[in-house]
Amino acid sequence: xxxxxxxxxxxxxxxxxxxxxxxxxxxxxxxxxxxxxxxxxxxxxxxxxxxxxxxxxxxxxxxxxxxxxxxxxxxxxxxxxxxxxxxxxxxxxxxxxxxxxxxxxxxxxxxxxxxxxxxxxxxxxxxxxxxxxxxxxxxxxxxxxxxxxxxxxxxxxxxxxxxxxxxxxxxxxxxxxxxxxxxxxxxxxxxxxxxxxxxxxxxxxxxxxxxxxxxxxxxxxxxxxxxxxxxxxxxxxxxxxxxxxxxxxxxxxxxxxxxxxxxxxxxxxxxxxxxxxxxxxxxxxxxxxxxxxxxxxxxxxxxxxxxxxxxxxxxxxxxxxxxxxxxxxxxxxxxxxxxxxxxxxxxxxxxxxxxxxxxxxxxxxxxxxxxxxxxxxxxxxxxxxxxxxxxxxxxxxxxxxxxxxxxxxxxxxxxxxxxxxxxxx
Amino acid sequence: xxxxxxxxxxxxxxxxxxxxxxxxxxxxxxxxxxxxxxxxxxxxxxxxxxxxxxxxxxxxxxxxxxxxxxxxxxxxxxxxxxxxxxxxxxxxxxxxxxxxxxxxxxxxxxxxxxxxxxxxxxxxxxxxxxxxxxxxxxxxx
Numbered sequence: 063x064x065x066x067x068x069x070x071x072x073x074x075x076x077x078x079x080x081x082x083x084x085x086x087x088x089x090x091x092x093x094x095x096x097x098x099x100x101x102x103x104x105x106x107x108x109x110x111x112x113x114x115x116x117x118x119x120x121x122x123x124x125x126x127x128x129x130x131x132x133x134x135x136x137x138x139x140x141x142x143x144x145x146x147x148x149x150x151x152x153x154x155x156x157x158x159x160x161x162x163x164x165x166x167x168x169x170x171x172x173x174x175x176x177x178x179x180x181x182x183x184x185x186x187x188x189x190x191x192x193x194x195x196x197x198x199x200x201x202x203x204x205x206x207x208x209x210x211x212x213x214x215x216x217x218x219x220x221x222x223x224x225x226x227x228x229x230x231x232x233x234x235x236x237x238x239x240x241x242x243x244x245x246x247x248x249x250x251x252x253x254x255x256x257x258x259x260x261x262x263x264x265x266x267x268x269x270x271x272x273x274x275x276x277x278x279x280x281x282x283x284x285x286x287x288x289x290x291x292x293x294x295x296x297x298x299x300x301x302x303x304x305x306x307x308x309x310x311x312x313x314x315x316x317x318x319x320x321x322x323x324x325x326x327x328x329x330x331x332x333x334x335x336x337x338x339x340x341x342x343x344x345x346x347x348x349x350x351x352x353x354x355x356x357x358x359x360x361x362x363x364x365x366x367x368x369x370x371x372x373x374x375x376x377x378x379x380x381x382x383x384x385x386x387x388x389x390x391x392x393x394x395x396x397x398x399x400x401x402x403x404x405x406x407x408x409x410x411x412x413x414x415x416x417x418x419x420x421x422x423x424x425x426x427x428x429x430x431x432x433x434x435x436x437x438x439x440x441x442x443x444x445x446x447x448x449x450x451x452x453x454x455x456x457x458x459x460x461x462x463x464x465x466x467x468x469x470x471x472x473x474x475x476x477x478x479x480x481x482x483x484x485x486x487x
Numbered sequence: 488x489x490x491x492x493x494x495x496x497x498x499x500x501x502x503x504x505x506x507x508x509x510x511x512x513x514x515x516x517x518x519x520x521x522x523x524x525x526x527x528x529x530x531x532x533x534x535x536x537x538x539x540x541x542x543x544x545x546x547x548x549x550x551x552x553x554x555x556x557x558x559x560x561x562x563x564x565x566x567x568x569x570x571x572x573x574x575x576x577x578x579x580x581x582x583x584x585x586x587x588x589x590x591x592x593x594x595x596x597x598x599x600x601x602x603x604x605x606x607x608x609x610x611x612x613x614x615x616x617x618x619x620x621x622x623x624x625x626x627x628x
Contacts, residue, residue, distance in 0.1 A: 217578035
């Protein structure tokens with residue numbers, strides 16, 4: 063984990079420069095030469111999406127976050143408006159039937175506690191046939207069903223995708239390429255995608271914004287979609303070569319004489335500077351008549367010391383009654399460290415403090431929480447959805463929830479009441 | 488008296504059955520010069536849900552929605568209402584996957600567009616169909 067720096071944040075300035083390069087490339091004579099003759103001029107579309115959200119819960123001293131990538135959440139005993147609120151805009155252009163470009167920006171409460179716009183998508187597409195799709199540029203990591211549209215509230219039945227699943231995956235975009243191959247299988251279309259590039263990764267925890275330095279992101283997924291049913295299996299991995307954030311702890315452990323604690327040196331040797339985050343998931347979306355069922359089951363391993371492993375799952379069922387769509391959901395996640403015991407003798411204050419720091423580091427990402435959701439969506443005006451939602455969460459340990467100082471909380475039970483207005487334009 | 492009662496029963500049954508209304512339906516149409524003679528419901532749904540972008544003939548498809556009949560069309564085709572279809576397209580559009588069909592104001596606009604643009608595909612009330620277009624699938628609702 064390294065402190066966030068201007069170099070590893072995606073701010074508006076750099077993406078705009080990249081956007082200019084993309085558009086210049088799209089406007090090049092080479093591209094025009096390969097455009098379809100019947101569509102000499104590019105076709106531009108401008109659109110957007112957004113959410114105005116409000117939430118309240120009565121658990122004093124706890125902030126309920128939507129994901130790890132936010133510095134703040136809904137605070138106890140206060141009506142909050144920041145955690146779910148966001149605005150996105152998109153511009154797309156088609157240069158004939160096979161070429162296109164898409165740029166999308168998003169503003170939301172970030173892990174730096176600001177609303178600085180980010181470029182979430184900026185890519186050139188080439189689709190020479192129905193069965194081959196190539197994209198190069200900034201792209202979304204495609205781990206969970208709908209994970210690459212998790213900021214688009216209107217696209218989801220509930221007020222927000224389950225934080226226990228979607229809120230944990232902050233490595234959500236990368237600069238690189240993806241290739242999708244598709245083929246009819248049975249009554250549906252099967253597709254297989256591979257992707258890779260330089261990613262972004264980061265989160266807000268322990269009162270600070272933390273970011274990985276351009277990890278290498280790779281992944282693949284297979285999907286089958288029919289009229290009513292979509293099934294998806296996905297795998298993804300990010301590799302960070304240099305993360306020195308735990309080296310001060312390793313150095314301190316190395317200073318402990320072997321006669322005092324032979325295990326201290328062993329633990330120090332286990333603390334490296336590189337790590338992987340590996341994901342795998344299975345997803346299902348069923349949408350037929352009034353019934354909608356969405357379910358995702360994910361597994362994750364984080365190889366940084368002491369190595370964490372866990373799983374997360376969510377299921378949501380909804381039933382359309384006219385403009386209303388009541389729904390009920392359940393989400394659960396559990397992310398635990400490997401057992402790496404260390405018992406330093408309390409010979410002096412330094413060793414006592416070192417023991418405390420070690421214990422906190424080992425436990426720093428532990429999660430064990432579950433949420434029951436009840437809500438209703440009301441669609442109106444063709445492009446608007448008003449949602450009323452109640453989430454009751456029991457958390458034995460949580461990094462999604464923070465205390466006032468930005469530290470993880472444990473043994474918390476809270477009920478969040480939310481009203482959000484989602485829209486697209 | 489019994490004759491009146493019998494008539495009333497018949498009238499109620501006729502009204503419950505949607506009496507008087509002609510059988511409602513939509514026709515999916517392509518350009519008359521297209522080599523596509525007929526399409527299956529699955530092929531049409533894949534096109535209108537953005538999963539494929541070409542007609543069975545291999546032509547690049549220009550997919551057209553008819554605003555007044557969108558709800559009936561998608562309910563008949565895939566069993567989903569407009570809120571679900573709009574949410575579906577929000578997911579695809581803002582995940583950078585594909586753009587939704589172009590939306591036209593009425594059936595005549597769809598007819599004129601399909602009649603003038605090879606590769607275009609849309610849906611209209613069957614009574615609008617003329618020799619310039621070909622119906623490749625009929626949907627009842």
